[in-house]
Amino acid sequence: MKDGVRRFLVRDAAVRGEIVTLGRAWREVIARNPLPTPVQDRLGELSAAAALLGATLKFDGSLVLQIHGDGPVALFVVEYRSDGGYRATAKVREGAQVEPLMPLPALVDAHGRGRFVVTLAPSGDTPGQSAWQGIVPFEGDTVAAALERYMERSEQLPTRMWLAADGERAAGLLLQRLPGDGPQAAGAPDADGWQRLQQLADTVTRDELLGLTPDELMRRLFWQESLHAFDARGCRFECRCTREKVSDMLRMLGRDEVEAILAERGGIEVRCEYCNQAYRFDLVDSVALFHAATGTSSTARH
Numbered sequence: 375m376k377d378g379v380r381r382f383l384v385r386d387a388a389v390r391g392e393i394v395t396l397g398r399a400w401r402e403v404i405a406r407n408p409l410p411t412p413v414q415d416r417l418g419e420l421s422a423a424a425a426l427l428g429a430t431l432k433f434d435g436s437l438v439l440q441i442h443g444d445g446p447v448a449l450f451v452v453e454y455r456s457d458g459g460y461r462a463t464a465k466v467r468e469g470a471q472v473e474p475l476m477p478l479p480a481l482v483d484a485h486g487r488g489r490f491v492v493t494l495a496p497s498g499d500t501p502g503q504s505a506w507q508g509i510v511p512f513e514g515d516t517v518a519a520a521l522e523r524y525m526e527r528s529e530q531l532p533t534r535m536w537l538a539a540d541g542e543r544a545a546g547l548l549l550q551r552l553p554g555d556g557p558q559a560a561g562a563p564d565a566d567g568w569q570r571l572q573q574l575a576d577t578v579t580r581d582e583l584l585g586l587t588p589d590e591l592m593r594r595l596f597w598q599e600s601l602h603a604f605d606a607r608g609c610r611f612e613c614r615c616t617r618e619k620v621s622d623m624l625r626m627l628g629r630d631e632v633e634a635i636l637a638e639r640g641g642i643e644v645r646c647e648y649c650n651q652a653y654r655f656d657l658v659d660s661v662a663l664f665h666a667a668t669g670t671s672s673t674a675r676h
């Protein structure tokens with residue numbers, strides 16, 4: 375089963391859908407950053423959700439889903455790019471206890487201060503597009519419910535999601551009602567379609583989401599529907615961290631701070647939170663870092 379998103383359309387019902395399966399890409403994420411099972415599974419679900427929502431980005435750039443937690447988990451973050459590149463990570467607070475069956479609200483909204491953040495960031499070379507961010511209080515018992523509430527609050531098209539993840543795979547199904555549905559709408563002769571398709575999708579099990587291919591899942595759930603499926607769109611793990619970006623971060627920290635750490639520890643090691651790549655800087659690197667920054671021309675980077 376290849377990693378990616380398969381889109382489909384039930385034209386008469388004015389409903390579109392997507393099925394995502396992440397196998398290898400997901401395993402690369404968890405191999406680099408082992409997490410307690412409930413945290414890992416929720417990150418997998420958020421990964422599937424990001425791929426489902428990101429597959430229809432209408433610009434070159436990225437969609438970032440974040441949950442800022444006030445419980446044992448400080449942060450969930452997933453980045454999905456329009457070219458299919460994907461990375462994800464979660465941060466458990468130091469010393470925090472994660473119980474084996476801890477539900478999502480206990481992980482991120484223990485004191486009612488969890489936040490859900492959606493960012494759309496066009497790449498630097500997309501003209502006329504600027505980044506957009508939506509922040510809402512965390513609501514919902516599951517990742518899918520939180521996403522559905524977010525879509526509802528931000529007055530987007532009615533959207534439902536079914537998500538699942540384990541140590542091998544992250545998967546999901548999305549249904550979205552297209553504008554123009556309704557008894558009078560000429561474009562949607564099947565007025566009950568939206569309700570019926572949701573009911574069919576509600577019968578999906580976790581094992582089916584995680585075990586079936588997108589084609590098998592479509593047949594299993596919607597075999598009676600006239601469904602038009604589109605080609606799959608690939609997705610892969612890819613981190614875009616570079617030594618240059620880490621250098622920029624150290625420059626922002628400032629020379630005094632960097633030299634103080636060097637004096638104390640003899641070297642600086644920065645690990646990428648997404649891919650766990652280590653970037654090491656010694657005294658010589660540090661001199662070069664600030665020498666370049668104070669030179670006459672500092673080049674723009676992104």
Ligand SMILES: [Zn+2]
Nearest residue numbers: 613615646649
């Ligand atoms: Zn990285």
